[in-house]
Amino acid sequence: xxxxxxxxxxxxxxxxxxxxxxxxxxxxxxxxxxxxxxxxxxxxxxxxxxxxxxxxxxxxxxxxxxxxxxxxxxxxxxxxxxxxxxxxxxxxxxxxxxxxxxxxxxxxxxxxxxxxxxxxxxxxxxxxxxxxxxxxxxxxxxxxxxxxxxxxxxxxxxxxxxxxxxxxxxxxxxxxxxxxxxxxxxxxxxxxxxxxxxxxxxxxxxxxxxxxxxxxxxxxxxxxxxxxxxxxxxxxxxxxxxxxxxxxxxxxxxxxxxxxxxxxxxxxxxxxxxxxxxxxxxxxxxxxxxxxxxxxxxxxxxxxxxxxxxx
Amino acid sequence: xxxxxxxxxxxxxxxxxxxxxxxxxxxxxxxxxxxxxxxxxxxxxxxxxxxxxxxxxxxxxxxxxxxxxxxxxxxxxxxxxxxxxxxxxxxxxxxxxxxxxxxxxxxxxxxxxxxxxxxxxxxxxxxxxxxxxxxxxxxxxxxxxxxxxxxxxxxxxxxxxxxxxxxxxxxxxxxxxxxxxxxxxxxxxxxxxxxxxxxxxxxxxxxxxxxxxxxxxxxxxxxxxxxxxxxxxxxxxxxxxxxxxxxxxxxxxxxxxxxxxxxxxxxxxxxxxxxxxxxxxxxxxxxxxxxxxxxxxxxxxxxxxxxxxxxxxx
Numbered sequence: 001x002x003x004x005x006x007x008x009x010x011x012x013x014x015x016x017x018x019x020x021x022x023x024x025x026x027x028x029x030x031x032x033x034x035x036x037x038x039x040x041x042x043x044x045x046x047x048x049x050x051x052x053x054x055x056x057x058x059x060x061x062x063x064x065x066x067x068x069x070x071x072x073x074x075x076x077x078x079x080x081x082x083x084x085x086x087x088x089x090x091x092x093x094x095x096x097x098x099x100x101x102x103x104x105x106x107x108x109x110x111x112x113x114x115x116x117x118x119x120x121x122x123x124x125x126x127x128x129x130x131x132x133x134x135x136x137x138x139x140x141x142x143x144x145x146x147x148x149x150x151x152x153x154x155x156x157x158x159x160x161x162x163x164x165x166x167x168x169x170x171x172x173x174x175x176x177x178x179x180x181x182x183x184x185x186x187x188x189x190x191x192x193x194x195x196x197x198x199x200x201x202x203x204x205x206x207x208x209x210x211x212x213x214x215x216x217x218x219x220x221x222x223x224x225x226x227x228x229x230x231x232x233x234x235x236x237x238x239x240x241x242x243x244x245x246x247x248x249x250x251x252x253x254x255x256x257x258x259x260x261x262x263x264x265x266x267x268x269x270x271x272x273x274x275x276x277x278x279x280x281x282x283x284x285x286x287x288x289x290x291x292x293x294x295x296x297x298x299x300x301x302x303x304x305x306x307x308x309x310x311x
Numbered sequence: 312x313x314x315x316x317x318x319x320x321x322x323x324x325x326x327x328x329x330x331x332x333x334x335x336x337x338x339x340x341x342x343x344x345x346x347x348x349x350x351x352x353x354x355x356x357x358x359x360x361x362x363x364x365x366x367x368x369x370x371x372x373x374x375x376x377x378x379x380x381x382x383x384x385x386x387x388x389x390x391x392x393x394x395x396x397x398x399x400x401x402x403x404x405x406x407x408x409x410x411x412x413x414x415x416x417x418x419x420x421x422x423x424x425x426x427x428x429x430x431x432x433x434x435x436x437x438x439x440x441x442x443x444x445x446x447x448x449x450x451x452x453x454x455x456x457x458x459x460x461x462x463x464x465x466x467x468x469x470x471x472x473x474x475x476x477x478x479x480x481x482x483x484x485x486x487x488x489x490x491x492x493x494x495x496x497x498x499x500x501x502x503x504x505x506x507x508x509x510x511x512x513x514x515x516x517x518x519x520x521x522x523x524x525x526x527x528x529x530x531x532x533x534x535x536x537x538x539x540x541x542x543x544x545x546x547x548x549x550x551x552x553x554x555x556x557x558x559x560x561x562x563x564x565x566x567x568x569x570x571x572x573x574x575x576x577x578x579x580x581x582x583x584x585x586x587x588x589x590x591x592x593x594x595x596x597x598x599x600x601x602x603x604x605x606x607x608x609x610x611x612x613x614x615x616x617x618x619x620x621x622x623x624x625x
Contacts, residue, residue: 145559153589292464
């Protein structure tokens with residue numbers, strides 16, 4: 001097990017380097033001069049100084065090496081648009097907000113989605129099952145800009161006085177609930193569906209029949225034998241979903257006016273703030289890679305058969 | 312005494328059918344050996360899948376027929392008719408410029424579905440090529456290609472598409488297709504590789520190698536046709552994701568340029584007016600949801616029909 005973990009951790013380094021290289025290559029393809037804010041030409045000597053300062057006069061692999069060095073020393077360079085801030089400041093200001101929002105959304109998705117899936121599977125083909133699955137499928141298909149807008153429409157316009165939940169900004173629990181629901185509803189439906197499917201499959205296994213046959217109580221069969229094996233698939237989708245929640249909150253942050261990293265990212269792209277765009281992309285990629293790493297290790301622990309297949 | 316061939320055959324079939332009944336299979340599935348005939352049979356008996364297929368066709372018909380039949384001009388501005396709520400003349404109401412939303416939603420659907428299908432086809436092309444080559448060649452090439460894919464999995468989906476759009480500098484139908492394709496072909500490639508590797512071990516593939524078939528014949532004649540079922544399922548699984556991705560990009564302002572619109576752009580326009588005219592965002596969003604749900608259930612039905620062994624985990 002230890003060998004597996006070490007091998008898996010070491011393996012993330014080349015992956016991270018490759019991701020940085022991909023991002024770096026793509027960012028170099030974007031046309032336009034970030035220093036040229038107006039039509040007036042930048043004088044040649046200034047341009048040369050700028051090029052030297054940002055190592056733009058060097059060949060690409062040297063620039064890449066500089067960038068990698070920056071990433072590993074946690075210095076992502078200055079912002080190209082806001083002259084008094086650097087990328088680290090931007091991330092420090094906005095990332096914790098997104099992280100928190102993503103965590104709340106994940107908690108919401110787990111707390112609602114997993115019980116829904118379990119109960120639907122245990123009462124398969126009952127009215128509850130159909131109702132739960134209708135709810136889940138509808139939730140899966142509705143785009144989250146509609147969910148967000150409807151939440152705001154009802155909570156800010158219709159029932160404002162009775163609930164007291166805020167629909168704009170970020171500060172205090174009143175502002176956290178609605179965006180977390182809006183962001184978490186899609187993963188919630190995925191959890192519910194996966195858990196239901198896995199439960200139904202596990203319930204048909206021979207060892208469940210054996211457990212029942214030897215007279216174990218229903219609660220013990222379900223709690224010990226079925227649940228344990230049914231939650232493994234849910235663990236495997238947690239990593240991509242967590243990545244999705246932290247990185248994919250563009251729309252929810254935009255609609256709820258939350259100063260998170262997703263909203264800032266869009267601003268940075270349209271404002272051509274390349275170093276910020278690149279810094280955030282690398283950060284998000286890093287999060288996804290780490291999340292995948294954690295899940296692989298967890299999965300190797302839960303299901304030892306997979307250890308060899310996943311180096 | 313040797314039985315006449317026909318009798319022997321009948322006896323054989325009878326035994327088969329009896330065995331089948333005992334093991335709980337349905338007799339119908341045994342009589343025909345053809346996978347696709349079986350699949351069609353299973354699909355048409357799956358009520359949810361049929362309803363989904365009809366729903367899927369309805370939205371196609373609506374999207375392609377409406378702009379031809381309607382007398383409304385989707386681009387004509389008439390401020391006296393702005394913000395009309397849904398009525399007989401304007402089933403989906405009108406927008407801030409007085410343009411009929413019934414026709415505009417249909418036109419937006421053409422863009423959304425068009426981009427969706429084009430990107431899905433591109434994703435299939437790239438994914439199948441990559442995955443099939445990787446699985447077929449095996450060895451260190453397979454290893455390298457898969458490690459590369461692992462790294463790509465680390466890239467966040469929407470930011471990747473956004474950067475691609477920024478590289479092009481403009482957003483139109485084809486740049487959108489390319490951006491969405493680049494951001495989401497990985498899963499198809501991975502699944503295809505798995506399929507090819509499983510199939511490669513089959514006896515008929517070895518037999519083909521043994522009688523001296525060249526590699527391209529084995530690949531195109533024996534391996535790829537057998538992955539067709541999975542490919543068909545994947546088309547319906549990728550399509551919703553791509554349509555949703557396009558809607559997200561349009562919603563944050565990176566959609567194709569006005570006066571053209573996709574469902575995402577319409578939803579974004581509607582978002583600006585949600586307090587007074589909620590129907591403007593609800594209708595295009597429901598259109599997206601309709602497409603996603605029907606495609607999803609068609610995929611589900613197809614999976615049950617084409618691949619009965621891999622019952623749904625999802």
